[in-house]
Amino acid sequence: MHKQVKGSDIRKAFLQFFQQKGHTVLPSSSLVPQDDPTLLFASAGMVQIKPYFLGLATPPNRRLASCQKCFRTSDIESVGDSKHLTFFEMLGNFSVGDYFKKEAIEWAWEFITRWLKLSQERLWVTVFLDDDEAAAYWQQIGICRERIVRLGEKDNFWGPAGESGPCGPCSEIHYDFGEDKGCGRPGCDPSCECSRFSEVWNLVFTEYNQDREGTRTRLPKPNIDTGMGLERISAVMQGKSTVYETDLFAPLVENIAGLTSRPYGRDETVDRALRIIAEHARGSTFLIADGVVPGNEGRGYVLRRIVRRASMFGRKLGLEDGFLGSLADTVIDAMGDVYPELKGNRKLVLGVLGAEEQRFNQALGTGLNVLDRIIEKVQSAGRRTISGQDIFMLYDTYGFPKELTAEIAGEQGFALDLSGFEEEMERQRERARAAHRFGLGEQTSLEVYEKLPVTSTRFAGYQELHQKSRIMALIKGGNPVESAAEGDTVEIVLDETPFYGEMGGQVGDTGEIRSEQGRAAITQASRPLPEMTVHLGEVVAGVLRAGALVEVEVEAERRMDIARNHTATHLLQAALRIVLGDHVRQSGSLVAPDRFRFDFTHLEAVGKEQLLRVQRIVNQKIRENIPVRDLILSYQEALSRGATALFGEKYGDQVRVVQVGEPAFSVELCGGTHVSYTGQIGMFHLISESSIGSGLRRIEAATGRGAEAFIEERLTKFETAAVHLDSKPEELPERIIGVLEELDRARKRSQSLERELARNMAGSLTSQAKEVNGTKVVAVRIEASSAEVMREVGDRLKEELGSGVVVLGAVYNDKVNFLVMVTSDLVAKGVSAGDIARRVAKEAGGGGGGRAELGQGSGKDTGKIEQALGLVEALIPH
Secondary structure, eight states: OOTTOOHHHHHHHHHHHHHHTTOEEEOOOOSSOSSOTTOSSOOSGGGGGHHHHTTSSOOSOSEEEEEEEEEOGGGTTTBTBSSOOSEEEEEEEEESSSOOHHHHHHHHHHIIIIISOOOGGGEEEEEETTOHHHHHHHHHTTOOGGGEEEEOHHHHEEOOSSSSEEEEEEEEEEEEOOGGGSOOOTTOOTTSOSTTEEEEEEEEEEEEEEOTTOOEEEEEEEEEEEEEEHHHHHHHHTTOSSGGGSTTTHHHHHHHHHHHTOOTTSOHHHHHHHHHHHHHHHHHHHHHHTTOOOOSSHHHHHHHHHHHHHHHHHHHTTOOSOOHHHHHHHHHHHHTTTSHHHHHTHHHHHHHHHHHHHHHHHHHHHHHHHHHHHHHHHHHTTOOEEOHHHHHHHHHHHOOOHHHHHHHHHTTTOEEOHHHHHHHHHHHHHHHHHHTOOOOOOOOOHHHHHTSSOOOOEEOTTTOSEEEEEEEEEEETTEEESEEETTOEEEEEESEESOOOBBTTBOOOOEEEEOSSEEEEEEEEEEEETTEEEEEEEEEEEEEETTOEEEEEEOHHHHHHHHHHHHHHHHHHHHHHHHHOTTOOEEEEEEOSSOEEEEEEOSSOOOHHHHHHHHHHHHHHHHTTOBEEEEEEEHHHHHHTTOBOOTTOOOOSEEEEEEETTTTSEEEEOOSOOOSBGGGGOOEEEEEEEEEETTEEEEEEEEHHHHHHHHHHHHHHHHHHHHHTTOOGGGHHHHHHHHHHHHHHHHHHHHHHHHHHHHHHHHHHHTTOEEETTEEEEEEEOOOSSHHHHHHHHHHHHHHHSSOEEEEEEEETTEEEEEEEEOHHHHTTTOOHHHHHHHHHHHTTEEEEEOSSEEEEEESOGGGHHHHHTTGGGGSOO
């Protein structure tokens, strides 16, 4: 074995080899797929190549190679054994309609035997059952027939990466560790699941495209898609039995072993925990660096699962406090040169991990106790399955992913009712849908749009707001129609439009569509298909017909308001990066005419002075009246110019770049509408800043007319307040402080008088004491404005009674409040103030409790105060 070969050496050698074969080396794309809605994460090297295979984009070269970051969620529960990973690096070479099986097989063999110098005698290959062509090529380069294994679709047919996409038969290269590592059965080969063989390279011959229904059609040209896991080939090259012993993982495992004082390799239970922590620390570091933050849905939920799973196993090894940050530092130091986004987002990674660990640790102790009680309850009932309701409660209240509950419960032999859990989740989703249902009318299905005679609309709205066009389709009530008359709500598809369809956070345009025979008021423009703009509105006069020539006009003033706000979001992001740091990234936005909101990654609340500095920077750029221009560039050229992109947004080969200033103050990939010069924005005003989740902040702001209206409204209220306080506006702050100080003094005088009255009241209340079962009892309603006054009266009564029970009721803060006091001699006889408070408050529609000497409670039904106090005598024991 070549133990001196590092994983980084293999990565470098692979890319160099294929460069020499005429391949263009592509940088790894983000783990968050930018152009494939069927994928949660990039799970294979082919993900960024998929548009080229499908003919949707033109590749920079028909021969491509990469080392792609990958993340697979299917293996999360398996992580902890010797081989499964969620995050891994995939080495791959690709042919987009260029070479095919012969070259792919010959080059794979050349690299693995001549560059990596693996023994040919240790290598076996598998091919698809009827792939005689691939088998023949393997024999031609020297593989004997006995070491070529034919397998079926389960093993040697590579499906699409996602619900649909390119696929085809494959051929795999396997490394043979030797018969002594296997099961010992005669005829053991790579189809055996024993540990003798390890698949190191998969060559996929993509000949088909599979749709969501599973139907396969031949691609115009066959392609090559290969994948070799860097971690797995490193284990082979370094003579290690697991990937965790390679140089790619060893420093991380050693770090954890040092933190826990539990060395690796002595106890399999400890080893499994160390592997889980190391793998999840690495995976979470890469996910956060690529813009994922913890959440309860989608990618955020996956991140939360692995962070909390790592935290749980850390606790099992004695790591009570946050520790994942130090492990992330190790990952960043080791891999930051290859993946610079790690170093660039170090602060964000450490902050998000720290916050998520803290949040989980706060809930974990309570949640574990709750789970223990659930298990005891289930066990005492003679059952071995935890209900869906209980799983959901742990998830919803204590942040326990169902997989974590399953892992903990499974260790004690309990199963989970996962179908019941999904029913509870669906009920929650339905509650959320009901809360956000605003009386939407009929919805047109996607299939209706796809079957229209035209599925694209040329957008002319960057240059024009008024133009001629033709109606290509009309939809009414969810169905295509030939005409729409006055009063009809209609969707209109044109061949060309100046209307911006809602996309990328920017709302759609409004305006009018007019023909010689009719007119429609357009209230919304949207994009149900990527290239189609649909105009929703009402026919307000005459009739509109499919095929008619029309005048199309966007409401110009509203469009300008939107453009002001949209350009301001670009200025805002640039200013935030200046003030807060380069870790700031946009994670969402809403650009409307009156105001906008901007969501971004940041770990803590933005300070008041920081916000003021951001506002000053943006307004300075507005006053400078710098040009705003759009450029059409290749995606790679745009990124090389420093353009920022929104994670998860789809970008093609050619992208629109909006640049503010020369030299550039801001450069972003953006398809929205903007002003021509920043001076057209007029002014920018920050309205609010708040948290919307772990590591995510939201700023709301306004520009132009919206900012003017907001400031006018605030000034009007300010001036009105000044009038009411008989003050000049400029003196209002001092006047308010003076009034508040005066109110505070008056409040203190009032409270002093109330307490004096309370003490005097106590003397008269003593005479109302009744003797019940040998115990003196005062149970009365009093006038009090606070718990302090009630306590003052109660203490005085208790003192004057010497021995007895005091129960006071008073109405304040829109509820009935109770105070119960019991002297120490009666406490010794079993009288409990807490019990009395609980019973009395319950009668008034509330609850209470407390200690034996002192109890408190409250109820919503103020009309039942006398009835509740009337219970007291019955609560005094004999």
